[in-house]
Amino acid sequence: GESVGLHLPTLSVQEGDNSIINCAYSNSASDYFIWYKQESGKGPQFIIDIRSNMDKRQGQRVTVLLNKTVKHLSLQIAATQPGDSAVYFCAVFLSGTYKYIFGTGTRLKVLA
Amino acid sequence: NAGVTQTPKFQVLKTGQSMTLQCAQDMNHNSMYWYRQDPGMGLRLIYYSASEGTTDKGEVPNGYNVSRLNKREFSLRLESAAPSQTSVYFCASLYHRTVNTGELFFGEGSRLTVL
Numbered sequence: 001g002e003s004v005g006l007h008l009p010t011l012s013v014q015e016g017d018n019s020i021i022n023c024a025y026s027n028s029a030s031d032y033f034i035w036y037k038q039e040s041g042k043g044p045q046f047i048i049d050i051r052s053n054m055d056k057r058q059g060q061r062v063t064v065l066l067n068k069t070v071k072h073l074s075l076q077i078a079a080t081q082p083g084d085s086a087v088y089f090c091a092v093f094l095s096g097t098y099k100y101i102f103g104t105g106t107r108l109k110v111l112a
Numbered sequence: 113n114a115g116v117t118q119t120p121k122f123q124v125l126k127t128g129q130s131m132t133l134q135c136a137q138d139m140n141h142n143s144m145y146w147y148r149q150d151p152g153m154g155l156r157l158i159y160y161s162a163s164e165g166t167t168d169k170g171e172v173p174n175g176y177n178v179s180r181l182n183k184r185e186f187s188l189r190l191e192s193a194a195p196s197q198t199s200v201y202f203c204a205s206l207y208h209r210t211v212n213t214g215e216l217f218f219g220e221g222s223r224l225t226v227l
Contacts, residue, residue, distance in 0.1 A: 009152065031212070032212060032213050034215070036216075041220075041221075042218075042220060042221075043116075043202050043204070043218025043219055043220055043221055044155070044202075044216070044218050045218070046215040046216070049209075049213060049215070051213065089154060089155065091216075093212075093213065093214060095211070095212035095213075097162075097168070098143055098160060098162035098168075098206075099157065099160065099168075099170065100145060100157065100160070100204075100206070100214075100216060101157060101171070102147070102154050102155035102156070102157075103154055104152065104153060104154035105154045105155075
């Protein structure tokens, strides 16, 4: 099976600094990885994704890095803002089975 | 456009009671999912339906049953509720960006307490 884990349950960063949230996965056959953001009282929302044929993908203020050798991915948020405060999840989609597996989540706190 | 709608939003049950959580999506998505969210445990997949007419077990299926009623609706049933099933339940549907990639759209969650 697949398991996904996040390295830190909570991350506190100063407003304006960059944030890095890490994630590890277990199945080397996994080929599609996704990051979600969950604000308080809401369902998770898609942020950015990356396929295994890429090492890096950039969005607006966010970058996802994938290291297949050590089965690790990270989400980088540039110039962190108060609105970035939320719980962040990494997920793996197993296209053969349609399973969509989430990690345990990291709570990002932005300090003013 | 409502997206994914879950009912009820809140429910309190006594141990041993049964109930059904309803989920409907209006985005014409083929695949639908049920998750539970507990503090420190992230989102755990209970059951999913890759397409109308199929359902499969996820990571934590024990104590639950599902029905894919049609393309729009996917319900989750607790036959005999236990305190360990106290959780927030999320339904989601999958939008395929490509054949092998996709983004989940989530409902707002159903908070269930079992006494």
